[in-house]
Amino acid sequence: MSAVKPLGGVNLLELKPVRLAGWEEIDGRVVLLRPPPTTTGLRRLLDTVLFRLSAHRIRLDEAGSFAWLRLDGRRSVAEVAAEMRRELGASIEPAEERLGVLVRQLRREELLAYPGFDDPQPGTTRR
Numbered sequence: 313m314s315a316v317k318p319l320g321g322v323n324l325l326e327l328k329p330v331r332l333a334g335w336e337e338i339d340g341r342v343v344l345l346r347p348p349p350t351t352t353g354l355r356r357l358l359d360t361v362l363f364r365l366s367a368h369r370i371r372l373d374e375a376g377s378f379a380w381l382r383l384d385g386r387r388s389v390a391e392v393a394a395e396m397r398r399e400l401g402a403s404i405e406p407a408e409e410r411l412g413v414l415v416r417q418l419r420r421e422e423l424l425a426y427p428g429f430d431d432p433q434p435g436t437t438r439r
Contacts, residue, residue, distance in 0.1 A: 322429075324412055325393070330385035333423040342377040344370040344423055370423075375404045376414055383424060389415055 334345040346368050349359035372380055375396060382392045393407040404410055418424040 324415065325390035325408060326388055327426050327429075328385050328388050329383045329415055329419070329424045329426055331380070331383060331423070332425050335380065337377075338371075340377070341374070342372045342380045344372065344380070346370065346421070346423070375400060375410065379411055379414060383415070385427065 333347055336343045336345065346363070346366065349356060349363050351359045378396055378400060379392055382395060383389075387395075389411060390408070393411045396404050396411065397407045415424060419426065419430070
């Protein structure tokens with residue numbers, strides 16, 4: 313895994329993250345499919361070991377599943393948080409904070425990217 317680039321004071325709520333991982337829907341919940349490492353050289357060896365030791369399938373809860381399906385590069389984090397609030401009610405409050413934690417974690421795991429900061433390759437979003 314590569315190091316996550318700092319955002320340098322950018323408001324996370326204004327960003328429109330894009331999905332990088334494939335996923336399935338099982339019983340109304342999203343299960344993320346962690347892609348194998350694509351690094352080369354000695355880094356690939358380390359990344360492969362870490363990949364084999366980590367979970368390859370990540371089951372999201374109701375709020376995470378709801379958010380994942382909307383984090384498509386067209387909606388901002390703030391827009392997704394507002395949709396979560398409307399659809400899921402008080403159970404997800406504070407929506408922006410909860411969604412921010414999820415988005416940062418998924419980016420750190422290279423399952424989401426911030427266009428303009430991470431520049432994912434075209435066609436990397438899979439389902």
